[in-house]
Amino acid sequence: MKRKGFTLVELLAVIVILAVIALIATPMIMDVIEKSKKSSLQDSAYGLVDAANMYYTEHIQEGIQEPIVFDFANGVQISEEKLEYKGKIQEGKLILNTNGKTVVCISDGKYYAYKDIEESEVRGGSGSCKYNGETGNFEIISDVDTLNERIKTLQEELNTLKKQGDAKAEEIKEGKTAVVQGELITGTAGGSAPFQITSFGGSSDGSGWNYRELSVITNGYTKLVVDSITTSGSSFGNPYIRGYKTVDDANSNQYTTLWSATSGTNVEIDISDYYQICFGTPAQGSSNSRLNFSGIMFYP
Numbered sequence: 108m109k110r111k112g113f114t115l116v117e118l119l120a121v122i123v124i125l126a127v128i129a130l131i132a133t134p135m136i137m138d139v140i141e142k143s144k145k146s147s148l149q150d151s152a153y154g155l156v157d158a159a160n161m162y163y164t165e166h167i168q169e170g171i172q173e174p175i176v177f178d179f180a181n182g183v184q185i186s187e188e189k190l191e192y193k194g195k196i197q198e199g200k201l202i203l204n205t206n207g208k209t210v211v212c213i214s215d216g217k218y219y220a221y222k223d224i225e226e227s228e229v230r231g232g233s234g235s236c237k238y239n240g241e242t243g244n245f246e247i248i249s250d251v252d253t254l255n256e257r258i259k260t261l262q263e264e265l266n267t268l269k270k271q272g273d274a275k276a277e278e279i280k281e282g283k284t285a286v287v288q289g290e291l292i293t294g295t296a297g298g299s300a301p302f303q304i305t306s307f308g309g310s311s312d313g314s315g316w317n318y319r320e321l322s323v324i325t326n327g328y329t330k331l332v333v334d335s336i337t338t339s340g341s342s343f344g345n346p347y348i349r350g351y352k353t354v355d356d357a358n359s360n361q362y363t364t365l366w367s368a369t370s371g372t373n374v375e376i377d378i379s380d381y382y383q384i385c386f387g388t389p390a391q392g393s394s395n396s397r398l399n400f401s402g403i404m405f406y407p
Contacts, residue, residue: 145231154192155201158191174204176202213236324382328378329377330378331374339397347367350362351363352380
């Protein structure tokens with residue numbers, strides 16, 4: 108007696124159908140789960156408001172002289188005054204005012220639930236709550252707001268770095284995080300031992316330099332020695348080493364030329380009176396022009 112089974116084609120057809128069903132059903136299931144999380148958080152907020160109303164009723168005879176703040180962090184109620192409520196609240200705050208009205212905002216890290224003092228409905232969405240102690244109000248930070256705020260913060264940090272140029276000289280030497288500010292590289296020297304910037308240089312195609320100036324804050328170093336300074340090409344103007352005695356001098360570009368020539372070897376300069384030292388060239392340079400400072404040593 109022959110036993111009839113499924114052919115390979117039939118099995119493959121069933122697998123394909125199941126895969127299609129899973130592909131369609133998975134987003135729907137995930138959407139249901141996410142909606143359930145939002146709804147559950149809103150229910151927790153409603154429960155918290157009910158608990159606050161009960162607290163107010165129980166204490167109305169003795170009177171509430173000032174707003175009471177109920178704080179929640181890491182799933183625990185951390186405020187001195189406690190509410191009896193059901194469920195788990197990850198992060199947030201409820202404020203019970205002297206007239207019995209409440210404002211609440213809680214979050215599970217992904218979603219928030221919020222009720223204003225004059226509202227009875229709890230609103231929810233993606234994001235988190237931030238309490239402003241100065242105004243006494245809550246700020247709702249959506250995912251987009253969080254991203255935009257982070258971009259703004261990073262842009263401010265970048266602008267600050269461009270203005271201050273506070274990369275360490277050791278990092279410039281190792282090629283790590285020196286700040287490039289257009290044609291300017293800036294850094295900070297400092298310490299009790301000598302340090303070396305192996306080399307610094309640039310090249311020009313006739314229209315502009317890839318790097319034209321290196322600026323280092325001396326921070327206590329007193330002597331500078333440069334093994335060699337070389338150029339090739341034309342239209343440079345003489346390479347220079349400049350010194351700025353103060354921060355104001357550096358900001359206003361009031362410098363003293365400590366060295367300037369077409370080339371040099373074993374250049375030694377006393378920098379004890381200078382806040383910042385700059386190496387560079389004043390001119391653009393013609394096509395295939397090159398500039399190089401080798402063996403830059405700072406000594407205490």
